[in-house]
Amino acid sequence: MRQEYYEQLDAISDDLVHLTRLVGSAMNLATQSLLDANLQLAESVIAADTEVDSVAAEVEAKCSEVIALQAPVATDLRIVVGALRISASLERMGDLAEHVAKQARMRYPHVAIPTELRATFAEMGGIAEVIVSKTGAVISTKDVALSADIAAHDEQMDRLHRELFTIVLSPSWSHGVEAAIDVTLLSRYYERFADHAVSVTRRVVNIVTGEPYVAVSLDDQQL
Secondary structure, eight states: OHHHHHHHHHHHHHHHHHHHHHHHHHHHHHHHHHTOOOHHHHHHHHHHHHHHHHHHHHHHHHHHHHHHHOOOOOOHHHHHHHHHHHHHHHHHHHHHHHHHHHHEEEEEEESSSSSGGGHHHHHHHHHHHHHHHHHHHHHHHHHHHHHHHHHHHHHHHHHHHHHHHHHHHHHTTTTTTHHHHHHHHHHHHHHHHHHHHHHHHEEEEEEEOOOOOEEEEEEEOOO
């Protein structure tokens, strides 16, 4: 019976790792669709979000079943409750990738960002890809030392977000209000994507060490 129980926990962990791969692929493709005004890629990201939602729902169902039938306590309870929270964060990361793709679709056949900002958004996309890959590794291996790397990547993303915000507010901005709104929204999506990854790693730290979970500020809940 205990063997079956631990197999259930392993299955939940596997689903979470699978979610990181799905949302990582989604953000990678969304970034490509944004940079290249690729409608087909944007549509594929939007359509694929249903799979992210489905896997997240499966995790929630499995966790609920474990709680109901196994009554976990101590570390095991932290694992199950943490998995629920991690799944929710990963699902939001998938939504953020979908938002990027929708922004690309809305401006098609034009590119949604000015040419001079393409390199910055390409860098943000690269950071997002690395940070979600390491998030999957943290979940899989429970190597909490990786949390420092993820926090460092998050700081890089925050710096780029601040730089873009400064650019669109500059008197030299010449692309108009609509483009400024696009850039601000898109930058926010990437910044929030990284914030959710930090939240996931902090949940894993709580599971592994028992240290209290320190919430990440995610004031824009719609993002």
